[in-house]
Amino acid sequence: MDDMNWSLRESHSFDRNTIAEIRRAAQTGLYRIRGFGAKRQVPTLDDLVFLGASMSRYPLEGYREKCDTSVTLGARYASKPIQLKIPITIAGMSFGSLSANAKEALGRGASELGTSTTTGDGGMTPEERGHSSQLVYQYLPSRYGMNPDDLRKADAIEIVVGQGAKPGGGGMLLGQKITERVAEMRTLPEGIDQRSACRHPDWTGPDDLAIKILELREITKWEKPIYIKCGAARPYYDTALAVKAGADVVVMDGMQGGTAATQDVFIEHVGLPTLAAIPLAVQALKDLDMHRKVQLIVGGGIRSGADVAKALALGADAVSIGTSALIALGDNDPAFEEDYKKLGTRAGFWEDYQDGSDPAGITTQNPELASRLDPVKAGRRLANYLRVLTLETQTLARANGKSHVHNMEPEDLAALSVEAAAMAGVPLAGTSWIPGQS
Amino acid sequence: MSGGQNIEVLDLSQSSLRDVNALLQGDAKPTGAFFKVINPRGAHALACGLDSEIEVEVEGHTGYYCAGMNKLARVVIKGNAGQGVAENMMSGEVRVTGDVSQSAGATAHGGLLVVEGNAAARCGISLKGGDIVVKGNVGHMSMFMAQAGTLVVLGDAGDALGDSLYEAQIYVRGSADNLGADCVEKEMREEHREKLQALLDKADCGEVAVSEFKRYGSARALYHFKPDNVDAY
Ligand SMILES: Cc1cc2nc3c(=O)[nH]c(=O)nc-3n(C[C@H](O)[C@H](O)[C@H](O)COP(=O)(O)O)c2cc1C
Numbered sequence: 001m002d003d004m005n006w007s008l009r010e011s012h013s014f015d016r017n018t019i020a021e022i023r024r025a026a027q028t029g030l031y032r033i034r035g036f037g038a039k040r041q042v043p044t045l046d047d048l049v050f051l052g053a054s055m056s057r058y059p060l061e062g063y064r065e066k067c068d069t070s071v072t073l074g075a076r077y078a079s080k081p082i083q084l085k086i087p088i089t090i091a092g093m094s095f096g097s098l099s100a101n102a103k104e105a106l107g108r109g110a111s112e113l114g115t116s117t118t119t120g121d122g123g124m125t126p127e128e129r130g131h132s133s134q135l136v137y138q139y140l141p142s143r144y145g146m147n148p149d150d151l152r153k154a155d156a157i158e159i160v161v162g163q164g165a166k167p168g169g170g171g172m173l174l175g176q177k178i179t180e181r182v183a184e185m186r187t188l189p190e191g192i193d194q195r196s197a198c199r200h201p202d203w204t205g206p207d208d209l210a211i212k213i214l215e216l217r218e219i220t221k222w223e224k225p226i227y228i229k230c231g232a233a234r235p236y237y238d239t240a241l242a243v244k245a246g247a248d249v250v251v252m253d254g255m256q257g258g259t260a261a262t263q264d265v266f267i268e269h270v271g272l273p274t275l276a277a278i279p280l281a282v283q284a285l286k287d288l289d290m291h292r293k294v295q296l297i298v299g300g301g302i303r304s305g306a307d308v309a310k311a312l313a314l315g316a317d318a319v320s321i322g323t324s325a326l327i328a329l330g331d332n333d334p335a336f337e338e339d340y341k342k343l344g345t346r347a348g349f350w351e352d353y354q355d356g357s358d359p360a361g362i363t364t365q366n367p368e369l370a371s372r373l374d375p376v377k378a379g380r381r382l383a384n385y386l387r388v389l390t391l392e393t394q395t396l397a398r399a400n401g402k403s404h405v406h407n408m409e410p411e412d413l414a415a416l417s418v419e420a421a422a423m424a425g426v427p428l429a430g431t432s433w434i435p436g437q438s
Numbered sequence: 439m440s441g442g443q444n445i446e447v448l449d450l451s452q453s454s455l456r457d458v459n460a461l462l463q464g465d466a467k468p469t470g471a472f473f474k475v476i477n478p479r480g481a482h483a484l485a486c487g488l489d490s491e492i493e494v495e496v497e498g499h500t501g502y503y504c505a506g507m508n509k510l511a512r513v514v515i516k517g518n519a520g521q522g523v524a525e526n527m528m529s530g531e532v533r534v535t536g537d538v539s540q541s542a543g544a545t546a547h548g549g550l551l552v553v554e555g556n557a558a559a560r561c562g563i564s565l566k567g568g569d570i571v572v573k574g575n576v577g578h579m580s581m582f583m584a585q586a587g588t589l590v591v592l593g594d595a596g597d598a599l600g601d602s603l604y605e606a607q608i609y610v611r612g613s614a615d616n617l618g619a620d621c622v623e624k625e626m627r628e629e630h631r632e633k634l635q636a637l638l639d640k641a642d643c644g645e646v647a648v649s650e651f652k653r654y655g656s657a658r659a660l661y662h663f664k665p666d667n668v669d670a671y
Contacts, residue, residue, distance in 0.1 A: 029665030143545040143564060146526055148487055148507040175662060187547070187566040187585045189605060192661040197583055201563040202522035202541035208502070211482045215503040218459050219487030 021264075031265060033172060035097075035353020035363060037165055037258040037301065037323055042273040044256070044301060045310040047420030048413050049429065053401045060398040067394040068404040071318050073295045074156060074225020074248035077217070081248075082134055082156050082225055084318065085114030086390045087405055088308060091253075091299050091322040092138045092158060092229070094120025096173055096182040097260030097353065098326075099370035100127050101378070102362045105329050107131030108375060109382025113390070118158060118320075121171045121196055123185045124150040131379075136227065139216070142171060142196035144186040148219055156249075157216055158227040159209070161238075164257025164300040167231025167271045170198035172261040176356035179365040209245040227251050231270075232277035232300070239284035243294050251320065252281045254300030258323035260363060261354035274300040274311075276423040279410075282315030291315065292406075305392020312393070313400075313408035314424060328385035329378040330360045444472070451477040455484065462511075467492050480520065485513050488530070502539075505532045508549060524551045527568050540577070543570045546587065552641045559596065562589045565606050571641035581608055582618065590637050592646060603656040609634050611650045622657045 010016065024032065053059035060067060074081040090110045095103050097120065104127045110117045116134035123145020129135055137154030139146065151157065162168060173182070173194040183190040203212045213226055228242040229251035242250045254274025259267060272280075278298050285291040298311045299320035311319050323331075334347040339359035343352070353363040361372035397405045400412045414429040415421035421428040422435035432438065448458045462473060462485055469491045478484055482501035485494050488511035496504070499517040509528040518536035527546040537555035544560065546568025553561075556574035565584035575593035582598070584606035594612035601618020607630070608614075608621075617623075631648045638646055660667055 030663060033663075143526060143566070146545060147528055147547065148489065148509060148526075151507070189661065192604075193663045195602075197564065201544040201560065201582075202503070202525050208521070211502045215483035215486050215506050218455065218483045219463075219507055221460070221463075222456070 031263045033174070033261055033354050034264055034267070034351050035258070035260050035262075036267075036351035037256045038268050039351075040268055042256065043275050043417065043419045043423055044273065045275055045307045047275065047416045048310050048424055048426065049416060050309070050313070050396055050400055050412055051414060052399045057401045059401050060403060062395065062398060065398070066403060067397050069390055069394060071295070071406075073297075073318070074227075076248045076294055077246065078156075078223060078225040078248050079221075080155075080223045080225075082116060082136075084116060084134070086386060087312060087318040087393070088113075088302075088386055088389050089115050089136075089297060089318055089320045090117040090325055091257075091320040092118035092120045092136070092160070092163075093322055093326075094122035094171075094173075094260065095125045095128065096120075096122035096177060096186065096365070097363060099361060099364055099373065100125060101370050101373045101375045102326070102329060103128045104131045104375040105373065105378035105382060106325060107135075108379025109325075109328070109386060110134075112379070112383040113386040115386065116155065119154075121160075122173075122182065123147075124153065125185075129153055131375075138229075140171070140196070141198060141200045142186075143201065144188075144196065151216070152220055154224060156225040156227060157220070158229050158251065159212070159216075159247075160229045161242075162231035162233065162253075163229065163259065164231045164253030164255050164271055164274070165259035166262045166266045167233040167255075168198060169262060169266050169270075171196035172354070174261060174354050174356070177354075177365045182365055206241040206245045213246045225249055227297070229253060231255075231257070232272040232274065233270075235272065235277040235280035236284045239281040239296070240288060243285070243288050243290050247294060249295045249297060250281065250285075251297045251299065252277050253320075254278075254298070256301030257299055258326075259353075273423070274298060274302075275420060278311055278314040278316055279423070279425045285315075292317065305389045305394075305396065308389055308393045309396035309405070309408060310413065312397075312405050313412050314410055317406065324385070325382055326362055328382045329362055330373060330381065331358075331362050333360050336360055446471075446473050448473060448475045449477055450475060450479065450481055450484075455481055459484070459486065462492065462494060463487050463489065478517075482520070485511075488513070491530075499536070508532060518555070524549070524568075527551065537574070542572075543568055546570070550637075550640060556593065562587070562606070565589070569637055569640075571637055571643070573641075573643065575612070579618070581606060581621075584608075588633070588637060590634065590641070590651075592643065600654050600656070602660060603654075605656065607633075608654040609651045610654065611646070611652075614652065614654060617654065620657050620660045621654055624653045624655045626651070626653045 071084045111133040117132040118136040134155045136156045140160045175191045225248040227249040228247040230238045255271030295317040298316040336359035358364040361369045413426040471492045475496045478498045480501045486506035489509040494513045496515045501520040503522045505513040512531045515534045519538045521539045522541045524532040525544045527549040529548045531550045533552045540558045541560045543551040545564045547566045551570045553572045557572045557576045559577035561576040561580040565587040567586045571590045578596035581600045585604040588607045591610045595614040597616040598618035600621030
């Protein structure tokens with residue numbers, strides 16, 4: 001663009017992305033399916049700031065006074081709750097969407113920091129179970145690979161109602177990624193474009209779900225915590241109904257949440273942003289006197305210790321990360337710039353997780369590409385990243401005088417925009433005004 | 439049931455569901471050990487998660503998910519069964535003398551489910567390898583997205599049979615007037631007749647002739663996303 005003519009004016013309505021999409025649609029006749037999460041701008045946790053300590057609040061010494069980060073999940077009904085050392089978990093991502101090496105690396109990194117990983121819409125692999133000290137087993141509408149032995153091998157069970165990228169959408173895995181092993185685990189013909197169901201086959205609604213949870217508990221002797229994961233559609237009611245159905249833990253995933261393959265229109269236009277979802281879910285728990293008794297895990301666009309700390313201050317017990325964990329493993333690594341260029345993209349823009357051609361070897365089933373990811377080294381990078389998130393979270397907690405990350409509270413926050421103030425339920429910075437409340 | 443064996447009677451009006459299930463699920467039992475559950479009174483999640491070669495007879499009606507995720511065991515329900523009977527069964531056999539509610543045998547990976555009466559909607563939904571024989575009729579959307587395994591219906595099939603089917607097989611003796619998307623009638627070859635006969639025998643169907651059945655399966659037209667299929671999506 002060096003020779004850009006300064007009189008050229010790009011349309012705001014028909015910018016280059018829009019024009020490219022109309023042209024693509026006109027050529028193919030099919031909607032765009034892609035990975036990654038929402039790319040448009042929405043109000044986020046960035047629109048909040050911590051107030052910090054001053055005359056009326058005492059900070060804690062950075063390197064001397066302890067700031068606890070441990071979390072217990074699932075003590076409501078489970079006889080063996082999950083104990084995490086840090087309030088950051090790895091979100092469910094299927095073997096199939098990810099390579100076996102990537103799953104192993106996630107397990108290695110998470111286990112090093114004492115936190116959990118989660119299976120996904122494709123069953124449990126031995127690599128993953130073997131390398132994850134705490135593994136959450138997803139119970140999805142598709143039930144691919146679902147079996148009672150793996151259920152009993154898991155440390156917790158996550159019933160997936162939805163995910164942030166596509167609340168109400170079923171799974172997809174395109175033919176390029178349905179290799180022999182993936183096909184066998186899912187009982188599908190090799191190479192087909194797989195669509196998985198968006199609703200569970202044997203229950204609808206919270207009353208049925210309560211009985212489903214009873215069954216899962218009976219099969220696993222009431223040992224395992226049972227999570228319910230929802231995309232942020234109606235977070236207040238979804239959380240309340242999850243509690244009523246008997247969940248030990250609610251996972252609430254905002255619209256920015258990543259995906260392996262979803263229609264672009266779904267990714268960008270369905271669901272509430274994470275910032276808006278957290279206070280609604282927390283309010284539901286408080287109204288039922290269940291806050292901190294049923295734990296809340298929040299996901300969708302969590303990138304930094306600041307995001308973690310703000311989510312916790314708004315009332316979450318832990319967060320879950322997908323996209324940022326993949327980036328820590330090596331997703332979008334500029335070292336593969338030449339390969340990205342060949343695919344018509346660039347490092348930093350790659351979003352075609354559905355395609356199976358991932359230069360970094362993470363979202364692929366191609367053995368040559370997958371071998372580019374060394375699970376030991378990638379696991380170490382994830383562990384480092386989790387360390388940084390934890391240190392940053394502690395830094396912010398101490399700055400607000402808190403000796404446990406769960407002691408941070410909405411009162412420690414101010415909002416930088418009217419929208420964020422209204423969504424988060426904290427005052428607009430410099431005022432005592434919470435739109436809609438005061 | 440093997441004669442001469444001790445029968446252990448479990449009374450759900452006296453014991454809790456947890457105690458009864460714990461006993462049935464418990465560690466290694468002698469093959470063929472026989473249990474009778476009385477007074478089930480519609481209990482949910484009864485005899486689920488079994489994983490040894492025992493026999494369980496339930497005297498009465500059961501609620502949701504009876505014999506869910508069954509492995510190896512043989513469970514006979516003398517009565518009707520609620521939603522999701524034998525859901526996600528891995529192996530073994532579940533038999534219901536009465537009718538069953540929705541989603542019978544949903545996602546079953548193996549084993550045999552026999553329903554002497556009728557099955558409601560979504561029978562065999564997302565089936566992944568199990569076999570189901572229904573002696574009466576099945577409701578709408580049966581075998582929706584079924585991936586592998588077999589459904590045999592001696593009566594009629596409801597609307598949208600086999601919608602979005604993968605490699606599973608369906609045999610219907612009565613009418614199947616309304617097939618779901620991508621489900622088509624297919625030729626009966628010798629291998630199918632043999633398989634069907636074997637299932638009819640296993641399910642004790644008596645004098646039912648294989649020749650009375652039609653076979654249905656996937657046209658495999660929806661296996662790939664194509665603009666031409668937009669109407670079907
Ligand atoms: C490659 C990939 C695969 C995923 N697979 C699943 C899945 O199988 N089941 C599920 O519930 N969510 C799945 N998700 C969504 C994540 O569990 C999580 O909701 C999301 O990644 C959180 O948002 P974040 O990516 O912004 O951290 C997947 C996400 C990605 C990026």
